[in-house]
């Protein structure tokens with residue numbers, strides 16, 4: 001862990017505070033009574049939240065913590081996630097409500113009601129059963145942001161299969177790792193998707209992932225667990241076909257009967273696995289179970305986003321991330337929300353695309369990431385101002401700390417100074433929002449996520465695990481179990497315990513630094529480990545380093561997350577080229593370009609370094625540990641900090657001189 005003190009110094013006292021407008025507060029779903037209720041009896045509070053779900057068999061026990069740190073919530077109840085997200089609305093007369101206004105990047109749109117989804121999801125469930133899938137089987141989903149992605153997830157949940165969604169920006173190699181780790185029996189994919197006006201191929205990457213990668217590679221054998229690949233036709237691209245393995249969605253799903261009885265599962269039945277970067281090289285397969293996760297997602301969605309029946313809610317995340325799981329698929333659908341689902345990028349075909357969508361569908365609630373807001377700031381406020389954004393009434397932020405400038409811009413330019421902003425802190429691990437203002441209750445400060453959600457116990461502690469007083473910073477911890485907490489790392493209880501529970505006795509360690517201000521409000525300060533946050537996506541320095549050294553030109557690599565005006569952090573790599581390597585270009589820029597492409601191919605485009613600097617050495621301690629702090633100084637163009645613990649203090653001078661001489665990118 002690194003010291004968070006340097007970040008703390010940069011934090012000024014914030015005197016601005018925005019109280020909810022009286023008109024908003026008067027109709028808000030949540031009042032200060034939430035905090036009171038949760039404070040009086042936390043478990044009872046969660047019991048009531050859980051009772052809003054539709055249970056097949058009611059639960060009697062709220063929390064069983066006897067196997068800590070693996071929790072069991074509501075464990076003797078049974079339910080089905082898809083029944084809660086879809087069937088229930090049809091059953092209770094809300095079938096005609098629009099579930100999704102889908103907007104494809106090329107401009108195609110489709111409106112889907114809850115009844116439409118009900119029909120599709122039953123056909124898909126029957127299709128999965130016909131392919132031999134059942135309760136407990138794992139299904140990898142590698143799809144663009146199209147309605148079938150939502151239907152596929154819910155169909156898995158419907159039959160009790162466990163989905164593992166892999167973001168479409170990951171490489172074949174990353175997909176293979178995830179398929180193997182979960183031993184998935186089925187992959188659901190598409191021929192391709194639309195990205196920046198072009199067709200992005202997906203099926204060829206699945207073919208590559210499942211094939212043998214050749215002798216001496218990490219995957220000498222073809223993938224053993226996958227029996228079928230179910231392919232949605234989206235772009236109409238030509239695709240290679242493996243007879244007997246590959247099946248078209250329109251052949252396997254569309255002709256199926258639209259009746260399927262959900263599989264009623266125990267509350268602790270795993271709902272999904274989602275891989276996320278850890279501090280070591282291999283991604284962790286975090287898994288969530290049904291009853292507690294759904295309780296957390298639906299409850300927080302209702303009280304943080306203040307959802308009402310006539311709202312049009314748009315969460316801009318991809319369903320491949322936890323934000324899409326909790327705040328597109330499960331939370332909002334359980335609450336019967338009408339949503340926008342958009343396939344593409346914010347600047348295709350023009351930089352006003354999002355605002356055009358807000359205007360067209362009269363979006364009332366927008367949930368997005370600081371990196372997007374900063375991008376729009378860069379493009380200029382004249383662009384959103386060309387559109388009618390007056391339908392908006394609530395704005396949300398997630399993924400990384402939001403800087404006060406971006407917060408203020410979001411409030412003024414997008415929210416017309418009338419919309420409350422909820423800055424929501426949470427993680428793949430937490431399943432649902434843990435820290436956030438309540439929009440009708442909390443007076444907000446630009447840049448602060450403010451306070452723990454009702455029923456959630458967080459603290460900021462020092463190295464010894466002691467709570468810090470107001471005005472001081474330390475490590476963010478969660479001190480009591482919560483319903484939507486991860487239940488573990490797939491197949492690796494030991495790693496679960498050591499990653500999250502061994503730092504501070506009996507407390508969940510989130511990996512983030514935080515500060516309590518003088519009023520006790522919380523400010524998130526970013527990761528304190530080797531995890532980077534690039535555009536709200538989690539990446540590990542070591543994962544990218546491993547990828548770089550796997551290239552024949554590279555002798556050694558050190559990766560840091562350098563601060564970046566738009567993406568929050570950016571990947572900067574320092575590489576030492578092998579003296580004996582053949583065919584290495586003279587020009588450092590060419591080396592950098594080839595290595596960036598290599599990382600994209602190995603991990604995915606999101607991990608591509610912004611900058612690669614060719615250097616002659618990297619700074620290390622006497623015990624051989626790379627001193628990333630010093631490399632960050634170089635990457636961020638600051639004077640070099642304390643070098644006394646370096647094995648060879650002259651290394652930093654050599655790096656600086658080398659870079660000035662122009663060997664870098």
Ligand code: WT7
Nearest residue numbers: 398399400401423424425426427428524527538
């Ligand atoms: C990490 C979790 C859960 C949403 C998407 C990211 C950072 C997330 C905030 C916020 C400051 C934030 C933290 C956290 N983070 N939201 N509002 N303020 N930091 O999920 O990939 O699991 O990453 O994102 O560092 O640990 P994730």
